[in-house]
Amino acid sequence: PKALKGAKGFIAAFDLETGAPKWLKDVPGGIVGSVAIADGLAIACATDGKVRAFSLESGERRWIYDAKSPLFAPPAVVNGVAYCGDLRGALHAVTTRDGKAKWTLDLGSDATAKAPGMIYGGPVVHGGKLYVATCNLEGASARQPTAVVCIGGN
Numbered sequence: 467p468k469a470l471k472g473a474k475g476f477i478a479a480f481d482l483e484t485g486a487p488k489w490l491k492d493v494p495g496g497i498v499g500s501v502a503i504a505d506g507l508a509i510a511c512a513t514d515g516k517v518r519a520f521s522l523e524s525g526e527r528r529w530i531y532d533a534k535s536p537l538f539a540p541p542a543v544v545n546g547v548a549y550c551g552d553l554r555g556a557l558h559a560v561t562t563r564d565g566k567a568k569w570t571l572d573l574g575s576d577a578t579a580k581a582p583g584m585i586y587g588g589p590v591v592h593g594g595k596l597y598v599a600t601c602n603l604e605g606a607s608a609r610q611p612t613a614v615v616c617i618g619g620n
Contacts, residue, residue, distance in 0.1 A: 470496070470536055473513045477501060477520060489525030493518065499540030499588055502548065505562045511537035511550050517560055519548075529565025533558050540588040542596075551585025551598050553605075557617070573600055573615055574607070581613035582606070594618060 473496035479488040495514025502509040507519040507528060517531040535552035542549045547568060548560045559568040574582030583600030590597045596617040602610045 470513045475512060477508060477510050477518075479508065479522060479525060489520075491520060491525055491527065495536075498538045502541045502543045504543035504548075505546060507562060509541050509543060509548050509562065511539065511541055513537065515552070517541065517548065517550050517558070517565070519562065519565060531558070531560045531565045531567065538584075538586050542589040542591050544591045549589040549591065549596055549598075551587075551589055553584040553586075555581070555583050555585060555600055555607075557585070557589065557596075557598055571617065573598070573613070579613070579615050581615055582610065583612050 475493045475497035476490055478490040481488055493512050495512030497510050497512050499511060506522050508522055509519045511517050513536045515533050515535050519528045521528055533552045535554040537550055537552050539551045546562045548562055550558045555573045557571045561568055573579045581600045583602040586601050587599055599614045600612045602608055602612050
């Protein structure tokens with residue numbers, strides 16, 4: 467996280483049969499996690515705190531969402547919603563249709579979660595529930611307990 471200033475990245479699509487590049491887009495932040503492919507989009511989280519969606523076909527940027535904190539973890543996409551975790555410990559639910567926020571959950575300040583820390587690993591959706599883990603390698607909660615949080619369901 468300390469080396470984020472000046473990080474740059476790109477996202478690219480290739481023809482699976484020939485390996486030829488279809489398109490390449492520069493991103494003003496590093497892309498540390500894998501890119502999610504869903505709903506005709508390539509959805510990428512970046513260290514500049516932005517989630518971007520690009521058309522799989524043309525590479526045209528469809529939308530951008532500002533999480534306001536660096537993102538290392540890859541997104542999980544289910545039923546038209548991208549779930550993205552940031553380094554402040556907030557989980558963002560963003561619609562794939564237009565990149566608008568459905569909700570944001572700060573795991574550190576939420577009364578039921580009480581799980582401060584950074585989110586380095588991608589959220590997982592299984593059985594209608596969303597799972598995310600915090601990590602406290604550094605920052606305000608360094609060396610404090612971490613948690614795996616389950617959101618949704620009974």
